[in-house]
Amino acid sequence: MTPRPYTLIAELTYRCPLRCPYCSNPTDYLAYKNELTTEDWCRVFGEAEELGVVQLHLTGGEPLARKDLEVLAARAREVGLYVNLVTSGIPLTRERLLGLAQAGVDHVQVSVQSSRAELADEIGGYAGHARKLDVMRWVKELDLPLTMNVVLHRANLDEIDELVALAEEVGADRLELANTQYLNWALSNRDVLLPTREQIERAAEKAAPHRERLRGRMDVLFVKPDYFGATPKACMDGWARRFVQIVPDGRVVPCHAATSITALVFENVRGRPLKEIWASSPALLAYRGEAWMQEPCRSCDRRAIDFGGCRCQAFALTGDAAATDPACHLSAHRASIDTAHAAADAGGQARRYLYRGKPPNEGKTTP
Amino acid sequence: MLVIDAAFVPRLGRKARLKLDRHANKYMIIYPERGLELNDAAAAIAKKCDGSRSVAVIAAELAAEHEGAPRDAIEQDVVAFVSMLRDKGLLQV
Numbered sequence: 435m436t437p438r439p440y441t442l443i444a445e446l447t448y449r450c451p452l453r454c455p456y457c458s459n460p461t462d463y464l465a466y467k468n469e470l471t472t473e474d475w476c477r478v479f480g481e482a483e484e485l486g487v488v489q490l491h492l493t494g495g496e497p498l499a500r501k502d503l504e505v506l507a508a509r510a511r512e513v514g515l516y517v518n519l520v521t522s523g524i525p526l527t528r529e530r531l532l533g534l535a536q537a538g539v540d541h542v543q544v545s546v547q548s549s550r551a552e553l554a555d556e557i558g559g560y561a562g563h564a565r566k567l568d569v570m571r572w573v574k575e576l577d578l579p580l581t582m583n584v585v586l587h588r589a590n591l592d593e594i595d596e597l598v599a600l601a602e603e604v605g606a607d608r609l610e611l612a613n614t615q616y617l618n619w620a621l622s623n624r625d626v627l628l629p630t631r632e633q634i635e636r637a638a639e640k641a642a643p644h645r646e647r648l649r650g651r652m653d654v655l656f657v658k659p660d661y662f663g664a665t666p667k668a669c670m671d672g673w674a675r676r677f678v679q680i681v682p683d684g685r686v687v688p689c690h691a692a693t694s695i696t697a698l699v700f701e702n703v704r705g706r707p708l709k710e711i712w713a714s715s716p717a718l719l720a721y722r723g724e725a726w727m728q729e730p731c732r733s734c735d736r737r738a739i740d741f742g743g744c745r746c747q748a749f750a751l752t753g754d755a756a757a758t759d760p761a762c763h764l765s766a767h768r769a770s771i772d773t774a775h776a777a778a779d780a781g782g783q784a785r786r787y788l789y790r791g792k793p794p795n796e797g798k799t800t801p
Numbered sequence: 802m803l804v805i806d807a808a809f810v811p812r813l814g815r816k817a818r819l820k821l822d823r824h825a826n827k828y829m830i831i832y833p834e835r836g837l838e839l840n841d842a843a844a845a846i847a848k849k850c851d852g853s854r855s856v857a858v859i860a861a862e863l864a865a866e867h868e869g870a871p872r873d874a875i876e877q878d879v880v881a882f883v884s885m886l887r888d889k890g891l892l893q894v
């Protein structure tokens with residue numbers, strides 16, 4: 435039976451003023467020039483609602499780069515979707531935020547790179563931290579729910595207390611302490627980003643009491659990264675199951691990194707209704723359910739819990755998208771992750787990121 | 802932490818939207834990046850969490866709507882459901 439997707443992740447554009455070294459956009463993001471039009475997206479939101487979707491993430495890249503964002507938010511709200519705006523906060527004014535709230539944005543998620551302005555701007559490759567603080571305050575002034583999202587890695591993982599304090603200060607309703615997933619840009623920067631195992635343990639221990647203390651006021655989420663466990667995470671709750679994602683050029687994918695699996699051909703909402711693509715696109719059927727599994731997943735008790743882990747990670751680290759996720763201790767390729775851990779524990783690489791995009795001012799770039 | 806007792810007047814917060822899901826024909830509370838599917842009993846309570854009734858009044862109304870239902874047990878259900886909303890940060894405070 436075709437599963438019902440509850441969430442549509444609409445990647446409106448891959449343009450973004452920031453250049454985060456862990457960005458989940460594809461490394462060939464510059465090739466996505468042919469963005470869907472306003473009309474395309476408006477139609478797709480209606481089709482998604484018909485398919486069962488209730489949550490919409492307007493994301494990117496930086497969704498604010500789309501001049502029609504207000505129109506899109508209004509249309510999404512009109513068809514009954516809960517509209518989450520996932521943004522870096524750059525470039526945003528209070529007026530535009532007010533307009534977006536009036537158009538129908540229900541919730542704003544703002545990414546923050548660090549609690550320290552200098553480090554935040556170095557990580558993001560853009561001097562934007564001060565503006566992000568303004569944006570988060572505006573969100574609360576307009577009485578919108580706010581999520582502060584921080585992608586965690588070696589350089590900022592020791593800041594848990596400070597990040598929680600910052601989230602409390604701006605009045606966030608949710609704090610997502612999201613450990614880096616090593617795919618796309620993050621995989622290219624893995625040797626620099628990967629923290630030590632001790633760092634992760636310490637951060638998890640620090641986050642837990644905050645979660646208890648703030649229960650009911652702020653939802654503090656800290657998820658241990660799959661690299662640090664014995665079994666993988668249930669990536670996206672299973673391939674093409676609960677989440678449907680559309681990339682800027684209109685192709686329908688199951689997750690952020692799926693276009694990296696070179697053998698798969700994803701169908702485009704320009705050519706076919708979303709409902710048909712969801713039900714019968716060979717790329718979406720490829721790893722939906724369990725039929726595709728090999729050993730050890732095929733006969734494993736956990737296969738209905740973690741779905742064999744992440745297909746994109748399996749492909750990136752083994753060359754076979756149907757292999758057991760190497761984050762699993764039963765994977766024949768687990769050594770590739772353990773080797774990375776050993777290198778990180780021994781001190782890792784100097785903080786020299788491979789940034790996406792061109793530096794904003796040549797000659798005066800971050801180290 | 803907010804104490805939920807018979808006198809407490811619950812109201813769904815700004816971030817939560819109660820909606821009839823036309824696909825499953827069930828009520829849902831949707832909130833940032835999440836959704837909560839409600840059974841019929843929970844939906845009946847949620848519809849009354851509008852800031853105009855106390856927990857005791859909600860329980861009394863539900864008892865009247867379902868003849869023969871024990872009021873005390875209903876009140877306990879209301880307290881439990883509203884406490885769950887509180888823990889998820891979905892109440893107006």
Ligand code: SF4
Binds near residue numbers: 453
């Ligand atoms: S991760 Fe950073 S660079 Fe990538 S889209 Fe988000 S803000 Fe832009």
Ligand code: SF4
Binds near residue numbers: 737
């Ligand atoms: S063998 Fe496969 S199903 Fe079993 S825990 Fe590992 S990844 Fe999950």
